[in-house]
Amino acid sequence: MWAVETQGLTVRFGQYQALEDVSLKVPEGSFVAVVGPNGAGKSTLLKALLGLVPFRGEVRIFGRPLAQADPFWFGYVPQIKTFDHTFPALALELVVSGLRRAWPFRVGEKERERALEALGRVGALELAHRPLGRLSGGQLQRVYLARALVRRPRLLLLDEPATGVDRLGEVDLYRHLEAYQEETGATILMITHDWEAAHHASHVLVLNRRVIGFGPPERALSEECLRQAFGHLGHEHALFLGGGRA
């Protein structure tokens, strides 16, 4: 079964065409790195898959039309800049919101256990009772990841999860994602600017408003695809030369 299937997916914001005729079939259990230049529509693609932006075309999630997909199938890690940093909240509450699809007035005992387990899984147990507004970018990313994982989603959508994270934290993040995927067989779509991470994915989607390339890294990160997507060879000339899965 396809985890994500899009047919002619097109998103416009007024006169601006953010995505054009994107047709994709993402196999269940795959780890897809979504790459492309700024403004390529990467975040818009994830938002369309979540139903956050109006679109033309068709989106099916695990064979179901998007409107019929269970919200608990999705685990979403947005760019952390979206939330209100003045909002008085503890990390534990954010994780529990992933279980409830609502903000908790009071956290129940079972919810607390599950939230602490999820925080522990991403190495953030000590952050549980810390105010969100006082966490660093890397700490916030881990809490957001715990929030996404606590509901044990079938499809994880991550929007630049390594932003603001140091190199060690980044390696940790990928380790947690791989462990979760191994355990559950979940499908992961991750927007990244990290070419090394892209080389480690099972699939790479090269996007520049339309699909430039999609497939295993050695094929999708070809010189021709990258020239089409970026107009040059990208930020590093060794993108496609030094690749290959580790």
Added chain:
Amino acid sequence: MLEVLGYPFFQRALLAGLLVSLLGGALSAFVVQRRLSFLGDGLAHAAFAGVALGLFLREEPLYLALPFTLAVALAITYVKERSGLSEDTAIGVFFALSVALGAVFLAKARGYVGDAMGYLFGSLLAVGPGDLWAVGGVVLLGLALLPLWGALAYATFDRELALADRVPVGLHDYLLSAYLALALVVAVKVVGVLLVAAFLVIPGAAARLLGRTFAGMTLLALLFAFSATLLGLYASFLLDWPSGASVVLAQALLFGLAFLKTAFSGGK
């Protein structure tokens, strides 16, 4: 204080004040975190235009203020969502429109300006049984809406996350605006147009300084609003000060104390 509790007018004032403080306290956490304090002001002026329309048509002012303010609240939310204009711009337009309409209605309703002044400054001590029923009704409606607290708080924290979880954020925005409008209209008679926004801002602002969680902030806002009403009404009776103003001064005092605690002891 105890002997004054024997007077029916004071009992009504106390009950009305506490009910309004319940409304203000519960809503103020959302008003502060969603940065809606200007909306409070805008809707208060819309309520005034509605009152002026009532005076002009020689109808019960609140009967007209209610639909008028509700319509303005929904219009602000609609214009903001459909135009891409920022919320404060949309509020600014309707704020000015309301004041202008209020001025026109009052000019054409000569002889009733004294009533209008009552609505501008409010009078807790002139609250009648009908006003009490109105406030009580809005409080009961608020209790019916309590199950939405979690969804509203979720969208207040991160609108996109709530939308991704299929929370009907747009519908909830309209409900919150509409309820805010209702609460403001019934509170205007008690507190007055000029001070009603304070009820929606100061308790939440003080609670924000001390609360570690949004639930804690909401409870603290309720506590501050309640305490300020008791303190303010007592001061009003003792010192012969205007009741609404006394309550707002008590709220400001509590905000000052919360600020001092935050500034000098590291707060939360």
